[in-house]
Amino acid sequence: MKRTEIGVALLGFGNVGSGTYRALEENFALIEKKVGAKVVIKKILVRRLDAARRIDVPAELLTTNFEEILKDPKIDIVAELMGGINPATGFIKAALTAGKHVVTANKAALALSLPEFNKTAAFHHAMLRYEASVCGAIPVIGCISRALTGNRITSVKGIVNGTTNYILTRMAAEGASYEDVLKDAQALGFAEADPTGDVEGYDAANKLSVLIAAAFGVYRAPDSFERVGITGVTMDDLAAAESEGKVIKLLACAEEKDGQIEAYVKPVTVEKDSFLGRCGSEFNAVQIDCNMAGPIFLQGKGAGPEPTGSAVMGDIIEIAQAIVNGTEHAQPVTALM
Ligand SMILES: NC(=O)c1ccc[n+]([C@@H]2O[C@H](COP(=O)([O-])OP(=O)(O)OC[C@H]3O[C@@H](n4cnc5c(N)ncnc54)[C@H](OP(=O)(O)O)[C@@H]3O)[C@@H](O)[C@H]2O)c1
CATH class of the missing domain: 3.30.360.10 (Dihydrodipicolinate Reductase; domain 2)
Structure with missing residues (x-):
């Protein structure tokens, strides 16, 4: 059955998380046309529920519980936009292992664990994309x-x-x-x-x-x-x-x-x-x-909320299109030889 909605979770709602949210909100109808389905943010993981945010979001979207995201069958794509090595590395691996597709802007975690992320993604037939991790908006x-x-x-x-x-x-x-x-x-x-x-x-x-x-x-x-x-x-x-x-x-x-x-x-x-x-x-x-x-x-x-959010959205849209077309188990973006 053709998908009408693709669910996304953001891990992190700082500079890049909020820029990604804005890029999706601003271009929602255009993105829906390109994907052939609605791309909807279902959950946003943060550390502090009451922190001041660049952008207001409905309170029910925010959570401090990663397991809630991992277990939600409506979430197809996890965008890791927290930064740092831990717990980001574990969250990326857990999401891929759960068969969720992952987008990340986290060059520190990628530089340390890219071969392992690639293997985990391939084993669990998940897509891993990370355009935003190098030079922000530049593709x-x-x-x-x-x-x-x-x-x-x-x-x-x-x-x-x-x-x-x-x-x-x-x-x-x-x-x-x-x-x-x-x-x-x-x-x-x-x-x-x-x-x-x-x-x-x-x-x-x-x-x-x-x-x-x-x-x-x-x-x-x-x-x-x-x-x-x-x-x-x-x-x-x-x-x-x-x-x-x-x-x-x-x-x-x-x-x-x-x-x-x-x-x-x-x-x-x-x-x-x-x-x-x-x-x-x-x-x-x-x-x-x-x-x-x-x-x-x-x-x-090379940085900034919206420019980096633009690159994150590019990856999310590519994966969402693949899900809609039933081609989402494709090759990793960087095949290590
Ligand atoms: N900033 C840029 O222009 C840019 C450009 C390219 C790539 N990047 C990469 O993008 C990533 C995010 O950068 P950023 O500038 O957006 O960082 P940031 O503004 O510091 O935001 C980090 C977000 O992650 C959340 N977070 C951090 N640790 C967490 C944890 N253990 N559990 C739950 N939530 C947690 C924070 O929650 P709270 O808000 O509740 O504290 C915050 O919302 C990094 O990997 C960075 O290298 C950034």
Whole structure:
């Protein structure tokens, strides 16, 4: 019997959870037309029922009980938008094991457990999608995994962390110190109270691990390649780059050389007038080099509730369409070889 409704649960209702809710609410009728069924949020898992929210939602949607979501047969898709390793990793595995399809924005959990998630999804005939985990709104995983799948990818390099790009851009433009710009970035919501994950390159390394799996079909743990953050970049370094018509960017880069993947996250000097050199402020940009299509350049918003919610909704809609068409047991988006 043709499905008329697809049920979704959101795990987390912070920035990305609320952005996803908004993307679905705003485009509800359009999404219904595209899917051929209503896509309906049935439950939202949070830590605190009484917390202030960016968006008001009916109180009966909120729960603190993950089991309620797991056992609800009306929930087809679980979107994990909580972040962190635990309990997110366990929730993703439990949802897949229960035969629910999973969408996640959680690069930290993916970078640690992608092979295991893929195996669990395959064993339980569930779909796993994670476009939002790398570069927010920019469709880089879909571009690599679908549109460019007929290519041998030779390198992927990009600016994948908006916080550090914002800091480096302002330091270079204003001659301002790292400490002053970081304080401003925190006040404006571009940097977290504890910025370590961003400024030391851990976030970019997690995203690079996910990108490597998509581009080269191999799993590389984020601690298996070089990772240097931006805390050592000085105003003198930026001025020296400027004097040569260059800028310093925190690049995440993976390249195939003689069958090996060479990868790193580190500050790199690039031509000011190059694609990556021109990507300023909190924007993200990725360049993909491949043997048939030639270079591909993607740029856009790498974070923020609605841009990231847009990527989450793209994955939810793809799965919802597959459910409606009866093709939902398809391949993982990133098949590891
Ligand atoms: N922010 C972005 O722009 C962005 C972009 C791309 C990817 N991501 C990824 O998206 C994920 C979410 O990020 P975010 O910025 O939306 O985080 P956030 O604003 O801190 O929101 C986290 C949400 O998860 C809930 N939560 C956390 N731990 C929980 C637990 N143990 N049980 C139940 N609920 C729990 C919180 O509940 P309470 O509200 O009750 O505390 C909150 O609603 C992360 O993996 C992040 O890396 C974020």
